[in-house]
Amino acid sequence: MYDLASNRSQTAWRSKPVAKKKTEILVIGGGPAGLAAAEAASSHGKQVTVIDENPAFGGQIWRAEKSELSEKAKNLVEALEKNGVEMIASCTCVASLPDKRILALSNGKTFPIRYDKVIIATGAREQFVPFPGWTLPGVFGAGGLQALVKGGYDISGKRIVVAGTGPLLLAVAAYLKKKGGNVILIAERTDLLSLIGFGLSALRVPGKWREALELRKEIRGISYMTSSSVLWADGNGKLSRVTITNDNEESEIECDLLAIGWHLVPNLEVPTLFGCDLLACAVNADEYMRTSVEDVLSAGEINFVGGLELSLIEGKIAGHSAAENLEAARGLLAKRSRLLTFASSMLNTFLTDPEELRKAVTNDTIVCRCEDVPYGRVKDLKGFNEAKLETRLGMGQCQGRVCGSACEVLFGWEANSVRPPLVPLKISELANFETENK
Ligand SMILES: Cc1cc2nc3c(=O)[nH]c(=O)nc-3n(C[C@H](O)[C@H](O)[C@H](O)COP(=O)(O)OP(=O)(O)OC[C@H]3O[C@@H](n4cnc5c(N)ncnc54)[C@H](O)[C@@H]3O)c2cc1C
Incomplete structure (x- = not known):
């Protein structure tokens, strides 16, 4: 049962305590792209860990219904676990640390996870106008x-x-x-x-x-x-x-x-923390899903919002590539290219002129709903930073995840810089920091 007032599911969701703090291939995001990446990487005998901030795997399209994983996610997760892949739900990557580590948050504790290679598959979210x-x-x-x-x-x-x-x-x-x-x-x-x-x-x-x-x-x-x-x-x-x-x-x-x-916008906070180059509001990865940062790969809708099949194929390519089996990845490139062409035509068909979207807005229309900031208060300001300083726009609970892309549409403002930690942390969560040796 969903309780709108507390914004929480009343059902107990599947989640596991964190086990290992070191892995060969770390996958951040357990949606279709992340699960496909884990499957491909583990098929080459690599030690793989998948984390997802949601209490259940499957990402957006295979989101769990009440406490039940969707059929497709369930089959994949069971196969991965059988193959020795460590699956950690309710675990958020909140920062990138030096020496190939991330700072993870789970069950009220923060701890580092060390990796040799990381695949970022954090997907996309809705664009609000x-x-x-x-x-x-x-x-x-x-x-x-x-x-x-x-x-x-x-x-x-x-x-x-x-x-x-x-x-x-x-x-x-x-x-x-x-x-x-x-x-x-x-x-x-x-x-x-x-x-x-x-x-x-x-x-x-x-x-x-x-x-x-x-x-x-x-x-x-x-x-x-x-x-x-x-x-x-x-x-x-x-x-x-x-x-x-x-x-x-x-x-x-x-x-x-x-x-x-309207549209979906890639969740670029994690790749930005890793220092990955971005291009046209997405991660700039090559055809083997390698980003501009060594040993950091990306897959799925953070590279291109193109639907399920494209995310799956990119996940597989990233998994093979991270396991250093470019031969296996190469066999999938032609299919990815066909899917990309289709996804681009879809994007062009449904592209909406920002001018059209701005037409309905009035001075009283709320732009930042966390901080109750109306359009009229920010329309003459020069950018996101000025609006933040003057009005607290983007400084509430969602940390600009909703109003950031809205301001891009309304004013053409560049997305604001991303700073760790990605989500507000409690002092107790930081105090509960666990080192790798514990
Ligand atoms: C709200 C929504 C609903 C959708 N519904 C449909 C639909 O009904 N039909 C359809 O065809 N397509 C739908 N889509 C499109 C769909 O998302 C994609 O086709 C597909 O799910 C993309 O897969 P992905 O793995 O790239 O990303 P996602 O499925 O978005 O998976 C990304 C995963 O990364 C996790 N994550 C993000 N940040 C972090 C972090 N910091 N630390 C740890 N984990 C993190 C998320 O919890 C998520 O599970 C929907 C998209 C959205 C945004």
């Missing part, structure tokens, strides 16, 4: 609502609008419908012609067309509008309706929940 009413209870990120429902949040009979752009909207709408939600509309920002062009390009990728047909079946009966987006959300203390524009015509729709998804 502020609009009037986006902080009302009932308004969620599309993936965020899906994650809450997987945690036990009950949506039976709730009237839901899914809006924004990209194929994730269809996956989310299908899931919410399956879980008893009354999904009344999918409002897709992109126009019909572009969607048809994208559909035709999907024909060239084996399996994609079938996947699309499956999804179509699952969302049958839900109204679908193109060239359509949410202008604002209204309600007295909680969401009760949204105003949508469709081909320049406005209409009001009564609803209980809005699931809105």
Whole structure:
């Protein structure tokens, strides 16, 4: 059962005490890319450790439902454990330390983990774009609502609008419908012609067309509008309706929940701490997934937000490559290249002009919800640092993870510098620091 008030799952999740503090290959992130990397690296006899900050492995797409790992994650995790891979859930990498070590946080303790090579697979998160009413209870990120429902949040009979752009909207709408939600509309920002062009390009990728047909079946009966987006959300203390524009015509729709998804943005905090070069808001890795820092590799959506299959293939390449078996990695490069081409065409189809996204914002629209900072207070400032000093924007609980990318869209501000520790630590957690020799 999910308890919204405490923001915690009431179910006991699977987690294990930390065992070893030294490993040959450390994988940070146990989503599809990290699990595939661990599988490939361990197949060459390497000693592998996977850590994930979530209480259960599987990342975003294979997120556990209540206390149950998803079927795919479960099979992979069991096979990895059988192969001797150490799997540590509820363990966050909070800093990179000298001498090939990270500082990890788990069960209220901090400790170093030493590695020979590290594969960073920390994935991506949702891009939030502020609009009037986006902080009302009932308004969620599309993936965020899906994650809450997987945690036990009950949506039976709730009237839901899914809006924004990209194929994730269809996956989310299908899931919410399956879980008893009354999904009344999918409002897709992109126009019909572009969607048809994208559909035709999907024909060239084996399996994609079938996947699309499956999804179509699952969302049958839900109204679908193109060239359509949410202008604002209204309600007295909680969401009760949204105003949508469709081909320049406005209409009001009564609803209980809005699931809105723009794009995903790579979680670059960990690779930034390692000093990896970035390019176009992603890690700049070569085709063998090696970053600019020796013995540091990266895989999955921190390299390119391109969906499950691309993350899996990159994970495998990174695992072979970290195990110094470039031959095995080479065999996967052509497939990765095909998937990258498809992912780029997907990105171009659903790319939204920032100018469009800014249109709905007013002076009162909250930009930083942790510190309650409205657009009007920051719009004339010069950058993220000035806004931080003047208003505390980006200094709350989320440490700029939500408003950072929002400010990039709204003002074109560069993302702010990343400093360790990545998450606020309690004094007791630092005091409980365990050295390698303990
Ligand atoms: C909210 C959300 C919902 C999504 N839902 C769908 C869907 O329904 N269908 C679909 O096709 N695609 C979905 N996607 C896209 C999906 O994420 C990818 O296709 C795929 O999961 C990417 O795999 P990955 O391994 O690269 O990253 P992820 O799956 O994101 O895995 C990254 C892992 O790294 C861990 N991590 C991050 N930082 C740290 C740290 N500092 N220390 C330790 N661990 C860390 C995270 O907990 C996570 O488990 C969703 C994406 C998001 C953001």
